[in-house]
Amino acid sequence: MIIVLSVGGSVISHGQHRFAEYARMLKSLSSDHTVFVVVGGGKIARDYIERARTFGADEAFCDAIGILVTRLNARLLIAALGDAAYPVPPETQEDAVVAALFGRIVVMGGTIPGHTTDAVAAILAEYARADLLINATATDGIYTKDPKKHPDAVKLDEISPEQLVGLIAAERMGAGANLPLDMLAAKIIERSGIPAAVIDGSDPSNVLDASSGKQIGTYVLVEPSSDPAHSKEAQ
Numbered sequence: 165m166i167i168v169l170s171v172g173g174s175v176i177s178h179g180q181h182r183f184a185e186y187a188r189m190l191k192s193l194s195s196d197h198t199v200f201v202v203v204g205g206g207k208i209a210r211d212y213i214e215r216a217r218t219f220g221a222d223e224a225f226c227d228a229i230g231i232l233v234t235r236l237n238a239r240l241l242i243a244a245l246g247d248a249a250y251p252v253p254p255e256t257q258e259d260a261v262v263a264a265l266f267g268r269i270v271v272m273g274g275t276i277p278g279h280t281t282d283a284v285a286a287i288l289a290e291y292a293r294a295d296l297l298i299n300a301t302a303t304d305g306i307y308t309k310d311p312k313k314h315p316d317a318v319k320l321d322e323i324s325p326e327q328l329v330g331l332i333a334a335e336r337m338g339a340g341a342n343l344p345l346d347m348l349a350a351k352i353i354e355r356s357g358i359p360a361a362v363i364d365g366s367d368p369s370n371v372l373d374a375s376s377g378k379q380i381g382t383y384v385l386v387e388p389s390s391d392p393a394h395s396k397e398a399q
């Protein structure tokens with residue numbers, strides 16, 4: 165399979181050991197699959213952006229700072245992967261697809277201002293004709309609403325891309341669903357029908373489970389096999 169993994173900056177920057185754990189897992193994953201990784205910026209990106217804002221920097225400038233931090237994190241993961249990785253983070257999805265021709269794991273960060281690395285990964289999944297997009301985040305899946313605010317929130321085993329777009333739109337209207345994907349990423353998933361999995365990235369072995377189709381996190385599928393309202397956790 166061709167797999168694109170989007171890993172949140174806050175997930176992978178959780179101590180030096182997390183980079184090493186991800187590198188070990190990715191080497192194992194790449195023995196059976198073609199693997200692309202898009203790394204986020206996490207707390208360091210947010211801190212730098214906050215500092216730039218205090219100087220009056222505009223949002224696009226702040227995004228450019230964020231992109232640099234995502235590329236720093238990508239380089240750190242490349243260092244942890246050693247010879248298993250393509251040696252530099254490509255700056256565009258097209259370059260990433262070309263880099264993959266060398267047969268190593270390709271690791272990149274952000275591309276242009278205006279979105280997050282989730283969208284970068286979704287667009288890369290289109291370019292690479294990925295079989296699966298995995299989003300390793302700080303939560304364990306997609307809920308009907310923000311589980312921190314709503315005890316009756318239901319974790320969904322499966323959801324359609326249209327339902328995902330609807331949930332994100334509802335969040336924008338203030339309904340309070342705390343969703344681990346941005347709207348652009350959801351729209352790209354919707355238009356391409358790329359199967360996606362949203363999983364808890366704190367344990368890298370969850371990525372292996374998602375790649376082998378185990379029920380973990382939330383799968384975004386064009387034709388979910390179950391009605392999300394009746395997923396296991398809802399009962």
Ligand code: UTP
Binds near residue numbers: 206209
């Ligand atoms: P992230 O993708 O890490 O954003 O990019 P995030 O939502 O804060 O995700 P976590 O915390 O890592 O999970 C960091 C910042 O870099 C800029 C944006 O400002 C983003 O908030 N960025 C990133 C871009 O402008 N374009 C990109 O392609 C990627």
